[in-house]
Amino acid sequence: MRRIRTYADLQGPDRSGLDQQVEAQHERVARRLEGIGTVLAVTSGKGGVGKSLVAATLASALVSRGLKGGLLDADLNGPSAPAFLGLSRPTLEVTDDGVVPPSDGRGLRVMSTDLLMDERAPLRWREPGTGGHLWRSLLERGVFREFLSDVVWGRLDVLVVDTPPGPQRLAELKELAPNRTRVLGVTIPTSASRTAVERSLRLAVEGGLLLLGLVENMAGYVCPACREVGPLHPGEAGESIARALGTPLLGRVPFDAEAAACAERGDMEGLLSSRAGREIGRLADVVAEGLGS
């Protein structure tokens, strides 16, 4: 058999240099993240636990406490952050440095695919005729990378990343922001949630990410009549996951119809002063302390 020289044998440049192009993308992310203290990935491993609302409220509460904060809505196909914040759809200025993120009234800088679409327009990607699934996971990865590297985040104490269920975004954060990422798990009290959230947090830890702690959402409900917190879901997933993973349970947030109504109309101010919002405020105090250490 004749011997054909190998890739490594050839000394000439690799003009395509796919690995170099990918490396250059990573460097862009790294340069942008230099200005950011902590990337706080809020994750659940399961839908329906109210993670996105916790993430948006927590980010707002952190900014209300004087921290410089950003909120990256990494739920690319189901974005919700701008609605919770009552953010309109401004024209985004593109400078040589990148895309300038809009701020809410408090100064929280936000990026979300929602800002790129008309209010009721379906979110659709230009898919190839075949291999759509493979293509889509690559594309989402690329868009998430652009949201990290191409947004003019400026100097931030914390960039809250609302991370959709599934291991991809966390794995990418491990790759792109290994030293700054901390993970905050959100669960509800039920055992089904415990299993899903514990699994996904374990995966994150095994992947080398550091946990900041856990939040138990929908931990009881606020009675609209007497404002006392009554039971809602059975279970104690918060305590149980915290014990299993040796991470602190940083807060318990009750379901609060008043908070939900505020979220519905994008009234973050009202949300923060609701019973649930005040619990997230307490969570923000603990988180802010945890970020400093």
Added chain:
Amino acid sequence: MKFLCIECDEQMHFGERQLPGDGTLAAVFRCPECGREVAMLTNPMETQVVSALGIKIGGREVPEQPFELVRGSLEGGREGAFADAPAPGPVRWSDAAVERLAVVPSFVRGMVKRIYADYARERGIREITPEIMDRARTDLGLEGM
């Protein structure tokens, strides 16, 4: 990837890239010894997988624009979502080129304009015409823009 002319045992050089417009891509490589050319042809899926990585076969000609991937991949992006900084330099646009640019969806128009202007400036082209736009499109791989 690299291409080897087996007969000459020489590494072939990248020549040009073309996007015929059907979703496929052609990258031409040439042997510096014997002059033989080969074209690598990728099917639409391969072409889009590579573009989803935000990378260009044959190398990048102009720098990556902010949000290049999301702007190029989102269907029906919002009118007026972006206000793009004008490209630096004294590049002129012919009337026909301006007309053609006007039919590009506004979601990507500013970025596409910037890419054409960067392309022209780097090649010392003073005026952008539809012909230059065609050339840039295939050179740069501006599929769907």
